[in-house]
Amino acid sequence: MANSPSGDSVTDRLVRVLETFTPTRTAQTAAEIGRRAGLPNSTAHRIVGELVAAGLLERDDAGRVRVGMRLWELATRSSPALRLRQAALPFMERVQQRVREHTQLAILEQDEALFLERLSGTESGANVTRVAGRLPLHASSSGLVLLAFADRELQERVLDGPLAPLTGDTITDPRTLRRKLDEVRTLGHAIAPGSMEEVSTGVAVPLRDATGAVIAALSVVLPREAPTEPALLELYRAARDIERALSPHAG
């Protein structure tokens, strides 16, 4: 495939265009995209034009472009994210109904916790998590579960830091984090009081595949001082049922 003078492939440049769209930046002009993607203006206009023609981006009335429904459809319909999420959803709903707080599903992706789903009742409290959003491994309860059961190489890379503080309670000391990961492996779950947001405590359990490997984390976000046991009980029950639904022998 044709490469630009700088040696990046057309695919790379398409990815750079798509990466300029974020949960809080959903509409942009081609010129803004070019500037944010580090592409010459003419290149940005040409790529955006092709993506619009293919239906992957859509133009709005103000001349800006957004991610198109067609791109969402193509990326979702055959995605492993969808299979995991569909298996988990009925049991996540049960957790949400009983605990009545945000209920979330995350996987490990490029050294961060990537959230596949978030269920929130109309009465749930504050929550920084977004669907298709990410949180750092050392600060979120989901991230601590994913990190504790990840391969040693990733653990050492994260422990090498930097461990950015999100609140005054985020673990930023590598020795403390190492002890915390050991605690998570021993308990089988993670409790993270105030490390993402001062006002809340994250509680997460692992989801395992048929080989016992951890493939995801299931979590709830509780008010900071709420008891964690009732939520943990529901999370463990849901994890067991989701693992059964995912098993190759499931009806």
Next chain:
Amino acid sequence: MANSPSGDSVTDRLVRVLETFTPTRTAQTAAEIGRRAGLPNSTAHRIVGELVAAGLLERDDAGRVRVGMRLWELATRSSPALRLRQAALPFMERVQQRVREHTQLAILEQDEALFLERLSGTESGANVTRVAGRLPLHASSSGLVLLAFADRELQERVLDGPLAPLTGDTITDPRTLRRKLDEVRTLGHAIAPGSMEEVSTGVAVPLRDATGAVIAALSVVLPREAPTEPALLELYRAARDIERALSPHAG
């Protein structure tokens, strides 16, 4: 951007590669992708290699590739589909809990009903709908709502046929469909007994934006002979609450 001898852009070829993945075909070899996308084998291998390098596709142990989590993330995190779905989800859950049947959200996309969400209890019955899957406008209750309130040009194109029968009860006669669409506009909702599957009845109501334009359909799939009124009541209540949540003045 560089075009192939046949004049299609690199973007077109990327889209053709992505289009070979479907809900039931989630893993393929590069050679299979090339054949299904109508691309020379060497071109398919090169594009697949670039997409894997960019993280948009992922290679599995068997040498096949799947849609990557990164592509799902990029396509989802800023998508209008996500905003609509997140606003609708708590109220769809309420419908699902009360009606205890599949609860779905669909939009009009390229002359079909594209499903953004489907909630199913563990006890729900048969259902052909998939998230990021499509159903024909003339056969599904969601499709009938979307078509009834679509612009006349689309209505005439669909009425011009062909109107494929999915069951013995699918409307395949243009005059009958025209009367049905008029009925949907008069009632404000669609009831479609047996037209997608013999054993079930679809019930759908429209979702409107602040200008009154129909932007989506909210539906449930009931057993064929079940009463539709209780489900309709819940759907209308949910539609009202979702419209309020989507309104620019919503807290």
